Every structure is written in C-alpha cells, then in structure tokens.
Amino acid sequence: MPEVTAVRDALVSAGGDPLFYESLGVTVLRVSLGFLLAFAVAVVVGISMGRVEFVRRFFEPAVLIGLTVPGLVWALLCVMWFGISLANPVVAVALSAAPALTLNIYQGTRAMDGDLRERPTSTAFRPGTSFGSCGFPPCAPRSSREPGSACRCPGK
Structure with a gap:
C-alpha cells in the first residue's frame, strides 16, 4: 500500500498536467449527457406512468428490473453494444440513472x-x-x- 505522501505527490503532479483537465472535462461531459438523457426519458415515462394505467403496466416491470441491475453490468453491456465510443458511457449512465428517476417522478405524479x-x-x-x-x-x-x-x- 502506498504511503500518504506518495499519493499526495501523485495528485499534485497530475493536477499540474493539462491532460488531466482535458480528461476531466470529457468525463464530466459524458456523465452530464447521460444524466440529461436519463432525465428526459424519466420525465416522459414517469408522468405517463402516473397518468395512464396502460403505460404504468407496460413500463413498471422494466423500471423495477432496471433498479436491480448494477451500473457495472450496464457499463459492460454498453461496451458490447456500442464498443468504445462516446455513446457507451452516456448510455451506461442513462440506463443506470433512469429507473430511479422514473420511479420518483411516477410516485410524485401519483401523489398529486x-x-x-x-x-x-x-x-x-x-x-x-x-x-x-x-x-x-x-x-x-x-x-x-x-x-x-x-x-x-x-x-x-
């Protein structure tokens, strides 16, 4: 196990490298796009589930199954489906976040x-x-x- 000072020195040297900030920006962009996609889908599906019984019965099993699948499984599936590309992390984040967002919006709509x-x-x-x-x-x-x-x- 490395010492604390070695870890600190590595973080300081990484913070001085311009490639670190470029990589950080790309990562934040991918995660943000994934959450935006998940939110857009969750708002439409969640409100529809809360207002239309047929839509609720149609999407409820998918939402419940989506809640049980770990994010790592979505990441592995997205690598198999999309390869190494921008779509891979965006869709993986969206698939991980959308079920929980959909469930919250659905419950809020039903409680209205x-x-x-x-x-x-x-x-x-x-x-x-x-x-x-x-x-x-x-x-x-x-x-x-x-x-x-x-x-x-x-x-x-």
Missing part, C-alpha cells in the same frame, strides 16, 4: 391531488399551460418549492 389533474380539462387549458402550471410543480422536490406554492393554477 386528483383535483389538480381535473382542473385543466374543466377550464379548457391548453396542454402546455396545464402541465406547466398544474402538472409539474407538485412533482418537483419539496426543497425546490416555497411553502404553499404547490399549485399556481389560475383561480386557485
């Missing part, structure tokens, strides 16, 4: 008050307006909302 789901259709909102003002805020994490701002629907 039924009156909030009915209000847009009864007042003839456009779909984008109803989602932005009544659909998404209740699904947002509590820490990102101010107290009492769960719904900003007109007339409420």
Whole structure:
C-alpha cells in the first residue's frame, strides 16, 4: 500500500498536467449527457406512468428490473453494444440513472391531488399551460418549492 505522501505527490503532479483537465472535462461531459438523457426519458415515462394505467403496466416491470441491475453490468453491456465510443458511457449512465428517476417522478405524479389533474380539462387549458402550471410543480422536490406554492393554477 502506498504511503500518504506518495499519493499526495501523485495528485499534485497530475493536477499540474493539462491532460488531466482535458480528461476531466470529457468525463464530466459524458456523465452530464447521460444524466440529461436519463432525465428526459424519466420525465416522459414517469408522468405517463402516473397518468395512464396502460403505460404504468407496460413500463413498471422494466423500471423495477432496471433498479436491480448494477451500473457495472450496464457499463459492460454498453461496451458490447456500442464498443468504445462516446455513446457507451452516456448510455451506461442513462440506463443506470433512469429507473430511479422514473420511479420518483411516477410516485410524485401519483401523489398529486386528483383535483389538480381535473382542473385543466374543466377550464379548457391548453396542454402546455396545464402541465406547466398544474402538472409539474407538485412533482418537483419539496426543497425546490416555497411553502404553499404547490399549485399556481389560475383561480386557485
């Protein structure tokens, strides 16, 4: 086992190398793209699962199986599917993160008050307006909302 001073010296010398920062930037880019892909898929699938029973029954087994597969298995499968390329780490991160994100968004959508789901259709909102003002805020994490701002629907 190396000594602490040897590890410290190696970290300091790596921090002085410009290749270190270039490699760090590429890694952060790949992980960020994977999380963005996972989030985009999870929002669509999670809200659809929370609102449409057929979609829930269709995707629920895949989400539950995806939760049990370790990230290393996704990484190995992605190497076999895509080889060594930019798609490999992006898809591996997305496949690892998407099931947990989907489950959280699905549960948030299911926990939303039924009156909030009915209000847009009864007042003839456009779909984008109803989602932005009544659909998404209740699904947002509590820490990102101010107290009492769960719904900003007109007339409420």
